[in-house]
Amino acid sequence: MMTGRPRASLHTLGCRLNQAETALLADRLQQDGYQIVDYGRPTDLLVLNTCSVTDEAERMCRYEIRRTLRHSPQAFVAVTGCYAQTGVEALQQVPGIDLIVGNRHKMSLPAHVPSPSALRKRPAPSLLHTKTLDRDDFVLDGAGDCDSKRANLKIQDGCNFMCSFCLIPFARGHERSRRIDDTIREAEALVARGHRELVLTGVNIGRYTQGGSSLLDLIQRLEHIAGLERIRISSIEPTTVPDDLLEYMAASTKLCRHLHLPLQSGDDGILRAMNRRYTVRDYAVFVEQAMRTVPGLGLGTDVLVGFPGEGDAQFANTLTAATDLPFSYLHVFSYSKRPGTAAVRMADAVPPATVKARSRTLAELSRARRMAFYQRYVGSTVDVLFETKDDAGRWTGLTGNYMRVGVTSGNDLANSLRRVAIEGIMDGLAVGEVLP
């Protein structure tokens, strides 16, 4: 017999957009009378917001469901997100799932779980997912993440680009942008809740357009919110960053000097096969302009290793580009076949051991680049928005250009923006002292 308020636990796999949506679902469940408990604790309702970008994400999804049912065998399990959209047949075979909600209905999920008073274990899954993607029906609903001092602000969803390796256009539908007034309202609410940095989140945010307003127009509106100290652009497609955004970034006191521009490959043949919309030279020309326009820019990228046809020569081109371009870090992903994408039919698969070795090489390069980037700031002062303490008891936070800084301090620095003198590098952090 259940006593007290029923508990709901939520867990996110995958991207910032999923994190933002999970936070909103948690808010709604709380309003409905659920008590939100940390993921991993016994619960009456589990909401798993899934990803299907890689094989690993699917494996993790299955693992998390089994893990929860071990400590909470009576829990009502609702699975949503991209895997619930694209892998519904597979999910139907996973024991213990009560509800599968594709992305299309994600934000209505709270309406489909049992009300707190009626919560009980259901014997069989009920299925909301539809395999027919009526893309125009995709619901665009905002969501702010409230578990750290940075909050994700969802401004856009979906993608029309159809890169040949990517399942996201199938999982999240066509591109559409959130209404400006709605976005501003949520941003103001997040700032009122204490967030000082907002990360603009979506699938292809450079394509933001709403009633004639562009991404830059939205940023300019957001800048006026009192109490908001920083606006950060999350990953943005290389071909979608307008020049005036770079100029604005250089002049703005709020827009972070940070771009994460997915390169994916440094080989033109592979980029073509990936259906990317630029050549390596186009990318390099843009980066050169960005670095020139925005002093101190932190530049990150994604690289996808092991795409079909990536021989030694193609990988060498990627390594050359990754070495020559001024990246401060790289996120390295291994290619995995996603059913339904164009790349599935491509020949010349790369052996897993080769993919692993290439990923290691790039991960090593990323570590070196990050440390070289941090090294440049030793002896300088930077502004850091502190978040939390790390395992070593240091307060850590980020600079606008995405350098992670750690300091030892007896004061509570959470959510405070401080000037820090950088003295050195330790444990992968730039370390220093908070200035009075």
Ligand code: SF4
């Ligand atoms: S731009 Fe390409 S990789 Fe990015 S979401 Fe769209 S299809 Fe996927």
